[in-house]
Amino acid sequence: MKSHLPGHPMQIYLIRHGEVEEKYHKVFGGSRIDMALSPRGLKMGEAAAEWLKDTKLDALYASPMLRVQQTLAPLAAQRGLEPQILTGLREMDFGDWTGNRWDEVQTKFGMSAFDWLEIIESNGLPNGENIESLKARVRESMLQIIHAHPHGKVAVYCHGGIIRVILALLLEVPLAHLAHFNIEYGSISLVELLPDRKHAVEIELLNFQPPIMQAS
Template sequence: MSTVSLYLIRHGETEQNKTGVLVGSTDTSLNDHGRRQALSLRERINALQVDAVYSSPLVRAVETATLVFGDNAPIITDSSLQEFHFGEWEGMHFSEIARQYPEIWQTWLTDWEKTRIPGSENFFAFTHRVVSSVEEIVRSQPGRRVAVVSHGGCIRSLLAHFFCESVGKGYWRFKVDNATLSEVEFMGELPILVRFNYR
């Protein structure tokens, strides 16, 4: 039975991550600390022999992938690996959202999975595109070691899908920090969590 090693890496810190501003689909770069985080992760995992690197096309993810795996690493970008699109909440601080959208904010806090943020992506469509894309990557790479550089929401969705009853019930059970690696090994179709939030 061939195994597949899947390395899920969240991008390094951005200024928006640092200050509590939502930037799901907004394209932002790493800050200096985020670049140092990515380089530190590179030093920690330089023993990994990765056969393929996939990345969200957003700058913060591609920059992280390049810093971790080197300038010459062939990086395959895939828009299915992008973060959730927050619609009208993009670029807003949490306190600003609570002030401008008090009713939707309170509903989101209690039933976030079904609450539709104005202009946002449907949560179920988001998790479906992320999970479907990564499952196809795993199927297409038998016996190989594959890295996916993406975003916090994407990695939480994947881990919840693989290891919880449902994505909705497991989504917030995983704290995925910037520039961390979570490793999943597939024995056939059986996912095994090898490392989580490693830095």
């Protein structure tokens, strides 16, 4: 990945969609279930937009899935920005795990859902997305974004799994290593590309959840 990065600095804000509707909590939805946000998830979208209100952004990119589109709506309205939809940013396909709760995966498939990144990386998901095709589509999307905005700042709204793939690609580490870091609903992470430094990719912010404003 690094060998294909351009020779200019930029900042990338990675925003995970907000909390999904309650019936899908702790359920593997992936790309096959186009779920909506919960009321709290909608507030998370508003909180992210509020936190980013003074940040100059050159563009807004997003997954096509409903939960992402609902999360970015407040920021898009605030800025008058039209989100550029990239299908390569859709959530990963969890195959036969889709629709199952985390605690059901052990019973039905004899696997621990907590090892999901390791299982995905070893292509262990029954009928799930191939790891190489997953990385390839995410890599293509990110290189498109990066090359389009020299010296710029962009917001990328997508999914917890995809943010982990992005970070693994940029840092050139195995996807399973990202299990050490949470990417919560509605969180913002900031990556800086600094080609003049030995470590060209730096994580400036990780998994920050902007506070939700309480109604007075």
